[in-house]
Amino acid sequence: MNHQMLVNKFNKVYQEIIDRIEMIEFKNEYSKFSLFLEKETYEMFNNLKSYVYEQKKIIMDLEDGYRSPENSQKLYDEYKELYGVEYAQKYVALPYTSEHNIGLACDYVIKKDGIYIENSLDYELLDESIFINSIAHEFGFIVRYPKGKEEITGYNYEPWHLRYVGVELATYLFLNNLTLEERFDLEHLLLADPILNYEKYNSYIEIILNKSSNNKKIYQIKEEKELGKTNFDYSIRHFRVGIGQKHIIVNGNTHGCEIITASFVLELMNKIAEQDSMFEHILNEITIHFIPLLNPEGFIISTSAIDYVFKGKNDKEKLDIMIEYLENAKKDDVNINTEKNKNQKLHRKTFENCTPDCISDEHRNLRENIRKLIKDYNLPSSILGTWSANGMGVDLNKNHPFNFDFYKKDREENPYPQFDRNDDIDRSKPGPIGYIGDSLDSNDSIENKLFLQFIERLHSDTLGIFLYHSVGGMIFAEVNKELPRTEESIYNTNEAAKEYSHYTSYKIINEVPIMAFNGYLRSKYNAISVLLIELSRIRANPIGTFSNPYNYKYTIHTNCEAFAKTSEKMLRLFKENL
Ligand SMILES: [Zn+2]
């Protein structure tokens, strides 16, 4: 159980994660009904309760602990009915966005002169509550929605709502006056401006390489020979760290517009360049390979559109654009299911003035090919911002033999998928998203060809491959059972996925048809644990994922930790199997 799990309006918890939490059922004096709390939270709440009674004769009890997602919905509906939507949104969390859904939240009540005082804002001035809230951290609890932090937590001040996070973190947050969202805010991040473009990407790489050059040997990051060049002559750069015999491969930006993945891989490299001790255990025995940009062309196309939109804007204006973009993308997700607004693509408004001209002269050849694709296939040029494919219009994640066999014909018959907001884009032809390509040998998808050659060189000594994608908070681990895999390899992959999920609370997906490149890799390399990780739980590539800076930082830090721990786990499993 990860007691530090962040659940808020941006970070929904999945039912699968709730199902794994051990809940304790109990009764108390205050409530007529059974109450539930997560096991350790229950024990620590009781310790807190006894302590405040011993010290000050304060009688406190629990009003509400674990609340099922169904009950959250009911409560929300009741408040909406009674006080209106705005009030309900401020005080009651929607299902799966409440800490009460994970059993780590405690709404307490105080008994005074023989009666329980209903918890309300008045608790702010109540001596008993003031005392409890000043020592709660010693028992691992924080006042989760403090006064003055409403913008950050998304909730109004609730002096009665405690959240269990463990003694160490609670004490740190209390002493530094931080909320759980701000937990990583004081720590150093490389990218002051995480929204990269090609130029920034290359200069950050230089910073990382320089920074690590005087490090202890295991922490020295070196540039290796490039994997090769793309169709428009961009290097697929490759970096390496560690001195071990076993290998782990990390890549970002298979999809061009998933720019948060490149930011993440650079932050991960930076953490190693700063000799973060979490990597100490693995770098002696493992060599880590980084390919931050598998698809530089798609990245250049998408980031050129962002640069165009952000030109001359200050940070606040940029943030407003990102938030609006996210909101519009959410509306589009709803609209595709309603006949009336079906053809509105609100999120494209942000990029509506973009044309291929926003791609600079430096990338002239790439730009002219994109111009041609847009013209030949009658694409809206606002699609440049969300360009997922490479410069030839091939979606690298879709480009693999299972798709050639099973999906090619299907795409020709149903080129307009009805389930996403790009449902006006023909996927049977080269374009921004979803086009399978011709084969794995074709130069049109040379990035995959080069990536496969690279894996082939190392594969017998490779333990794991981490393929980073952008949205959803999910880990794709084991595809269907028809794959030719040994028991041991299935076990190892699932254990790795569980470890990753422990630190991120991401949902593990292991029963899906093979539609993506990670499934192909698993089928080809039985002994390698291949994980595809959907990084952020904020949706809407390319800029929606950055629309909440706290969430961005949280995503980066928890995934760095998850990567380090999962790599360690892979190594341990390998040794156990020797
Ligand atoms: Zn509460």
Ligand SMILES: [Zn+2]
């Ligand atoms: Zn993706």
